[in-house]
Amino acid sequence: xxxxxxxxxxxxxxxxxxxxxxxxxxxxxxxxxxxxxxxxxxxxxxxxxxxxxxxxxxxxxxxxxxxxxxxxxxxxxxxxxxxxxxxxxxxxxxxxxxxxxxxxxxxxxxxxxxxxxxxxxxxxxxxxxxxxxxxxxxxxxxxxxxxxxxxxxxxxxxxxxxxxxxxxxxxxxxxxxxxxxxxxxxxxxxxxxxxxxxxxxxxxxxxxxxxxxxxxxxxxxxxxxxxxxxxxxxxxxxxxxxxxxxxxxxxxxxxxxxxxxxxxxxxxxxxxxxxxxxxxxxxxxxxxxxxxxxxxxxxxxxxxxxxxxx
Numbered sequence: 577x578x579x580x581x582x583x584x585x586x587x588x589x590x591x592x593x594x595x596x597x598x599x600x601x602x603x604x605x606x607x608x609x610x611x612x613x614x615x616x617x618x619x620x621x622x623x624x625x626x627x628x629x630x631x632x633x634x635x636x637x638x639x640x641x642x643x644x645x646x647x648x649x650x651x652x653x654x655x656x657x658x659x660x661x662x663x664x665x666x667x668x669x670x671x672x673x674x675x676x677x678x679x680x681x682x683x684x685x686x687x688x689x690x691x692x693x694x695x696x697x698x699x700x701x702x703x704x705x706x707x708x709x710x711x712x713x714x715x716x717x718x719x720x721x722x723x724x725x726x727x728x729x730x731x732x733x734x735x736x737x738x739x740x741x742x743x744x745x746x747x748x749x750x751x752x753x754x755x756x757x758x759x760x761x762x763x764x765x766x767x768x769x770x771x772x773x774x775x776x777x778x779x780x781x782x783x784x785x786x787x788x789x790x791x792x793x794x795x796x797x798x799x800x801x802x803x804x805x806x807x808x809x810x811x812x813x814x815x816x817x818x819x820x821x822x823x824x825x826x827x828x829x830x831x832x833x834x835x836x837x838x839x840x841x842x843x844x845x846x847x848x849x850x851x852x853x854x855x856x857x858x859x860x861x862x863x864x865x866x867x868x869x870x871x872x873x874x875x876x877x878x879x880x881x882x883x884x885x886x
Contacts, residue, residue, distance in 0.1 A: 612872060615711040623714045627721030630693075634722070649681045649730055656681075656799045670801050671837035675742045680798030682734050683830045686727040686757070687764045687823050688789050693719030694768025695775050695782050698882060706883045713875060716772040720765055727757075734834070743836045752833035752857070759861040760826040766867035773878040776885050796824045797831075801838075806848040819850050822860045829857050 616623065656677050670676055694716040698705060701715045738744060775781040795818070797805065802824075809815035818824060828850060831838055838847035850856060 609869060609872060612711065612713065612876060616713055616717070619711055619714055622710070623717060623721070626714060626718035627725070630718050630722035631725055646730060646733060649678070649685055652681055653678050672742050672835065675738060676801070676831065676835055676838070677799055678734055678737060679830050679834050680796070680827055682727065682730045683756070683760065683827050684793060684796065684798050684823070685730060686723055687760055687826075688793075689723040689726060690720055690761070690764040691768045691771065692782075692785060692789065693723055694765070695771040695785050697768075698772050698776050699779070699782075712879045712882060713769070713872065716769050716875075717765075719768070720761065723764075724761065738834060738836075744834065745832075745836045749833050752829040752854075755857055755861065756826040756829035756833070759822065759829075759857060759864055762861065762868055763822045763826075763864040766864060766871040769868070769871040769875050773875045773882075776878070776882050792821070792823060795821060796827050798827060801847065802828055802831075802850070803846070803848040819856065822864060825850075825853075825856050825860050829853060 653674065657674055697715045697719045698712070704710065705712065705715070744750065771781055771785060805815060805818060809818070832849060832853065
């Protein structure tokens with residue numbers, strides 16, 4: 577036996593005597609959240625790089641670049657404005673209808689893009705998942721970062737449009753907007769985190785999500801006013817179910833914060849607002865925080881076989 581072989585055998589013997597160490601996250605359902613957060617924070621630079629990659633990949637080889645993030649909501653705005661606003665007459669019943677619709681589309685876009693992007697994030701990053709251990713949550717979270725970036729661009733255009741084409745409510749309601757945005761981000765992160773894990777095992781999930789988003793779009797007051805829902809249901813249990821949708825509450829809160837024409841009677845139109853909207857929004861935020869914790873624990877339990885399934 578040569579000297580090198582003896583040294584290698586001695587090194588292997590020393591390694592065999594070392595105690596086993598846990599690698600990865602704990603799998604206990606009620607434990608491990610703190611460690612998961614610590615691991616994500618330790619890889620925050622990688623998370624930021626993934627967010628930047630997500631943004632760059634979206635506009636790669638594009639001559640217009642970031643402008644494309646505005647094209648889709650603006651086209652949707654034009655379609656709904658003329659189809660529903662002008663042809664069906666909603667614009668005559670709802671004051672500043674274009675601003676009203678743009679608020680809803682911008683808010684909805686944040687939710688829809690976050691959920692759809694997170695759902696496919698694990699499959700899209702399968703190469704990294706199979707090659708090296710990382711806190712797997714950073715892949716869905718990178719989709720959240722990309723969605724927030726696009727929302728910020730659209731929100732700037734929305735604020736400019738309100739400044740020059742309408743006005744801001746002057747009675748201290750603007751605080752609804754940041755709380756609604758935070759609530760929507762937290763809720764969509766919870767939903768997307770679970771769906772991203774399920775989609776690894778059931779690839780049909782991403783197609784079901786596309787259908788569900790179409791249904792949820794029309795189940796939220798985006799191109800029609802909540803007033804019409806209130807007049808039809810008169811506050812009964814169906815209306816309470818309608819208001820139990822966190823996306824609906826966040827969109828209504830954004831409208832209350834930014835849609836000045838809805839804060840005062842205009843002709844024959846008087847906008848209805850849900851009772852205790854501030855309380856509803858606060859409860860929705862608290863429930864969403866609990867849902868994020870629950871979603872992360874479900875994700876942690878399901879991530880064990882990600883590499884094999886991908």
